[in-house]
Amino acid sequence: MSTYSIKDLEQLSGIKAHTLRIWEQRYNLLDPKRTETNIRYYDDDDLKLILNVALLNDNGFKISKIASMTFAEMREEVVKLTERSLTHDDQIHALTICMIEMDEERFDKVLSTNILKLGFEQTMLNIIYPFMSKIGVLWQTGAINPAQEHFISNLVRQKLIVAIDGQMHMEGGKKFLLFLPEGELHEISLLFASYTIKSKGHKVIYLGQSTPNDDLLSVYNLHEPEYLMTVITTSPSAEYAQDYIDALAERFDKATILITGYQVIGQDLKFPSNVKCLNYIRDIKEFVEEVERVPQEK
DSSP, rough: OOOOHHHHHHHHOOOOHHHHHHHHHHHHOOEEEEEETOOOOHHHHHHHHHHHHHHHHTOOHHHHHHSSOHHHHHHHHHHHHHHHHOOOOHHHHHHHHHHHHTTTHHHHHHHHHOOOOOOOOHHHIIHHHHHHHHHHHHHHHTTHHHHHHHHHHHHHHHHHHHHHHHHOTTTTTOOOEEEOOOOOOHHHHHHHHHHHHHHOEEEEEEESSOOHHHHHHHHHHHOOOOOEEEEEESOOHHHHHHHHHHHHHHTTTTSSEEEEEEETTTTTOOOOOOOEESSHHHHHHHHHHSSOOOOOOO
């Protein structure tokens, strides 16, 4: 079972720590535990409760009414809200609850409902990516554990793979070689790039996680793609990112290299003439739309 500070609850729920303390005192909403050194902490049940309270409160429920509900009643109201609400924040909040509870069935339902309403691409851009960014920060600060992060990432990965399989390459499309550097395992952005590129009729050669440099060169020589794309989230580290980018640019000097990720966005890096930094996931879509259009079948 995970433990959380009141600041963790604030980050996950969006409710200020000061407000949480008032609700705790006035309505007995929370029952903090204490360590042997008398430091207050909260557990998974406290977090689930506050996430539900936050969503209901954001949608007009008075805190006094919420405090009188049982947990089951709160959850029932939350399910009703997320099924009819179209606001992105509510959907992200619902997914956060699913993550904490590790509720795969509910997560899949929330995701599938949004895909039906908004379409796959808009669901990814407006709900999944903000959600993944949020849990990425929380994972790095220790507010959620690796199991919860892996649970969500794998479910999103499954959805992406199904969506990618539904896209068809058309004659005349450009070739894109997609890969992650050696040691890099964060694949969601690369998978979404694959979906976006294929949805525009281009061909994707997908190498995925932790691609050895020699293997990358062999595949490049075999297929001679016009574009290479990679995402640097953790590897190589910021200390070695510039050297890695320079080596890529020199090794694949006849290709345009697209690069994004935590270790390059907003960093003080110099990009060679054949390297383009994509500052946000939407940039992938915009770049692909600028590439010579593929004639669509009638």
